Amino acid sequence: MNRDYRREIEGFLEIQGEIEILRKYGLDYTANRGKVSQIIDRLHPKKIRLRVSEIRQETKTTGVFRLVSADTYLPPFQAGQYINLFVDLKGIRTSRPYSIASPPNQMGYYEIAVRRVDGGFVSNYLLDEVKVGDAFESSGPAGNFFHNPLFHGNDLVFLVGGSGITPFMSMIREVTDRGLGRRIHLIYGSQKPDDVIYRKELEERAGRHDNLKVTTVISDPPEGYAGLKGLITAEFMMEVLGDLASRTFYLCGPEEMYLFCLGEMQKLGVPSRKIRMEVFGPPRDITAQPGWPQEVQKDQRYKVEVKGNRVIEARAGEPLIIALEKAGIAAPASCRSGECSLCRTRLISGRVFQAPQVKLRKSDRAFGFIHSCLAYPLGDLEIMI
Secondary structure, three states, rough: OOOOOHOOOHHHHHHHHHHHHHHOOOOOOOOOOOOOOHHHHHHOOOOOEEEEEEEEEOOOOOEEEEEEEEOOOOOOOOOOEEEEEEEEEOOOEEEEEEEOOOOOOOOOOOOEEEEOOOOOOHHHHHHOOOOOEEEEOOOEEEEOOOOOOHHHHOEEEEEHHHHHHHHHHHHHHHHHHHHHOOEEEEEEEEEOOHHOOOOOHHHHHHHHHOOOOEEEEEEEOOOOOOEEEEEOOOOHHHHHHHHOOOOOEEEEOOOHHHHHHHHHHHOOOOHHHHHHEEEEEOOOOOHHOOOOOOOOOOOOOEEEEEOOEEEEEEEOOHHHHHHHHOOOOOOOOOOOOOOOOOOOOEEEEEEEEEEEEEEEEHHHHHHHEEEEHHEEEOOOOEEEE
16 A cells, blocks of 8 residues: 655645635636636737727816727726827827726726827827727736735825826725725825816815825915925925835826935935836936936937848937837837836847836846837947847
8 A cells, every 4th residue: 555645744634625625616717728828818918909988188288088998808907007009190100108097996998198298299199189989009908016015015105296197096096996905195296286187086085085195286386376385305295294114105207206206205214115116208308317428419310220121210319119110110119118128129239328217137238138118329220129
């Protein structure tokens, strides 16, 4: 008789008992055997088709779009994630990431807020020309800017500027709709009072839920404005937040805002592990970034040889991916902020400037890969997509 040595292993009998319980009461997945890739594609599709079901003017500069599935369903997401919306505009196929503002417990539509940008290529098109019924292609939900209860705790501070409110609206709506125990203090910085996106809803939710507090501060208030004024300084944060020891900070907004707030949080001694950031797009002026070679002007143009394709022209002050899209060369992209690495491109020869926020892996640096969404040519290049 063979001896079953497994029974002598500590915990084996308990695990065996749990297996028997699961066999009796759990779900039987044997019918789905061999369908793993199909299930994954259903939950995490590379592309989805969306249709505009509603457009609402939220502020003078911001429109809110509700997007429904043009086919069957919308894949699930976590509050704080984004979709990458593809558009064909003036003969150019390009994309822009937009954070989902609707909560993950509501799966009938994705809501995004689009704010007008001076000279904005895609945002102004969406605001001025798109109408209800128009269809778009999009990536599935992506991104790492979401709450992790194991590491981030339940005492959260959201620092917001402009349209950076969108991922936070998803988090706030989820917490308040579902009655979750997280405590949120939202500090919203805006130039003008009428530029505060979702202001009415935020105030109403804060009035109904004790675990949500909303503080709005205006940097360029009109005459006679009675609310809080100024910037989100270290002194301001200490005054409105008090004890910072147990807090986790989330930061999303324009480049100038997050750079300023990071410096102020350093003054307060907030450790980097307690700060989470979501960066929207490339720097407004890459030549103003530390390390940019002063001899290179933003309007200088260089030749870029795309291996296996052709030679195109690229401008020094513009991300390489935009030059590729203008030339009609399809380049994979998602976050367009240097984080997801989907746009990684092999730099065969030449020199580029990578924006400071780029999260290049050590192996990418070793083997000559760049993130084309935040890579700026400093001379003639040869690349391979």
